[in-house]
Amino acid sequence: AGKEFLNKMVGDEGEIQMEDREEITISEEYDRVYTGVNDPVLKDSGTGKSLTVANTAGYEDTVLWSPYGNEGMGYNNFVCVESVKFDPVTLEGGSSWTGDMSLSAKATAGLMTNDDGLEYVRLANAKGDTSDVYLFGGVVTSYITGGQEYIAVRPDAKMDGSKPISGGLSHCWPQFGPGEIQQHGFARNVNWTVKSMTDTTVELEMAPSDYTKEMWDKEFLCTFSVALEDDKLSTKMFVENKGEESFDFQAALHSYLTVSAMENLSIAGSFAGKEFLN
Numbered sequence: 001a002g003k004e005f006l007n008k009m010v011g012d013e014g015e016i017q018m019e020d021r022e023e024i025t026i027s028e029e030y031d032r033v034y035t036g037v038n039d040p041v042l043k044d045s046g047t048g049k050s051l052t053v054a055n056t057a058g059y060e061d062t063v064l065w066s067p068y069g070n071e072g073m074g075y076n077n078f079v080c081v082e083s084v085k086f087d088p089v090t091l092e093g094g095s096s097w098t099g100d101m102s103l104s105a106k107a108t109a110g111l112m113t114n115d116d117g118l119e120y121v122r123l124a125n126a127k128g129d130t131s132d133v134y135l136f137g138g139v140v141t142s143y144i145t146g147g148q149e150y151i152a153v154r155p156d157a158k159m160d161g162s163k164p165i166s167g168g169l170s171h172c173w174p175q176f177g178p179g180e181i182q183q184h185g186f187a188r189n190v191n192w193t194v195k196s197m198t199d200t201t202v203e204l205e206m207a208p209s210d211y212t213k214e215m216w217d218k219e220f221l222c223t224f225s226v227a228l229e230d231d232k233l234s235t236k237m238f239v240e241n242k243g244e245e246s247f248d249f250q251a252a253l254h255s256y257l258t259v260s261a262m263e264n265l266s267i268a269g270s271f272a273g274k275e276f277l278n
Contacts, residue, residue: 006033022177026079030066037062040081046146048108048122050131057098059083070111109199116160120170121194123228131228134168136161136223138204141168143233152256167256169235174216174249181215184254187222200228211264219243 001022008014019034024042040062053062063082067073083101091097095255114120120134120141132142143151153167164170164184171187177260190211192204206222219242227234234239237251259265 003034003036003037004216007051008032024064026064026066026068029070030064032065033061033063033084034262035061035086039085040064042079042081043108045112048112048124050106050108052106053081053083053102054099054102054104058097058100059085063087111194111197114159118159118161121203123198123200123226125200125230127230128263131226131233133202133204133226134165135192135194135204137165137188137190137208138168139165139168139170139188140226140233140235141165143228145233149258152258154256164179168252170256171237172222172250172252172254173222173237173239174247174251176252181214184252185250186212188217192224195223199222202226216249218245220247220249226276 001020003019004016005019006014007017009029010017014033021067035182038060040053041050043051043055043266053054053219055062061084063080063084065080065082067075067202068260069075082181085099095234103250106126107130109122109124109130112122118134118136120132123131123133127145128147129145130142131140133140140151141153142149151168153165157166165188170184172184173187175181175183175185190206190209192206195203195205199201202225204224204226206224208218221240221242223236223238224241225234225236225238237253237254239249239251241247
């Protein structure tokens with residue numbers, strides 16, 4: 001904000017104008033020269049990531065260019081952020097000039113909203129790993145580390161709150177499977193509240209409501225914590241009995257994990273010699 005720029009879309013020679021915005025959005029064909037701007041940061045709310053363009057030597061200015069509306073050029077999927085030395089450089093004999101530019105990508109953390117209106121918390125660490133945790137159902141729907149996604153969400157999943165999200169690390173509480181109340185209980189189809197959050201951690205809470213009391217009239221408090229660490233994603237389910245009478249419950253994380261193809265999959269562990277219910 002407060003920087004002059006040359007708007008090359010006006011007239012033959014362009015027009016000097018004043019920028020009053022802290023963050024620039026583009027909704028028309030764009031070709032503007034911003035002198036003295038050498039640190040633009042691209043923020044993409046669709047991916048939750050940001051990209052810093054750092055000009056540390058030589059380049060002093062920035063040009064923003066977009067053929068907005070030109071479908072043939074694929075305008076909707078790119079923007080040109082040009083590192084520029086706008087004023088001519090006079091290079092004397094035996095001298096040299098260097099232009100240094102670097103790109104630094106970072107995932108953006110915080111409370112976000114998907115296209116269907118559901119809120120989720122995006123966790124992000126310094127390595128660029130991310131994890132998404134939806135308030136509806138308290139379900140972890142994504143864990144990306146090293147550029148690879150490890151949590152699966154089914155293609156038929158409803159992400160608008162009309163039914164439990166099919167996929168992710170989904171809660172089955174206070175019942176697993178069929179039983180006295182609805183299938184897999186109610187934790188996966190109520191809204192949890194954010195108790196605390198940082199860039200890499202979030203604590204969600206679920207307390208009794210009129211909806212839950214109709215099927216399970218117990219005094220409980222569930223806290224679900226998710227931490228995005230350097231080498232792993234950690235979760236913790238903490239259940240408290242806030243009443244005087246004891247109660248029984250079952251708990252499960254109905255976890256959907258990605259595989260390249262079932263034919264490539266094997267699952268190791270201490271399975272041998274164990275009984276199982278088929």
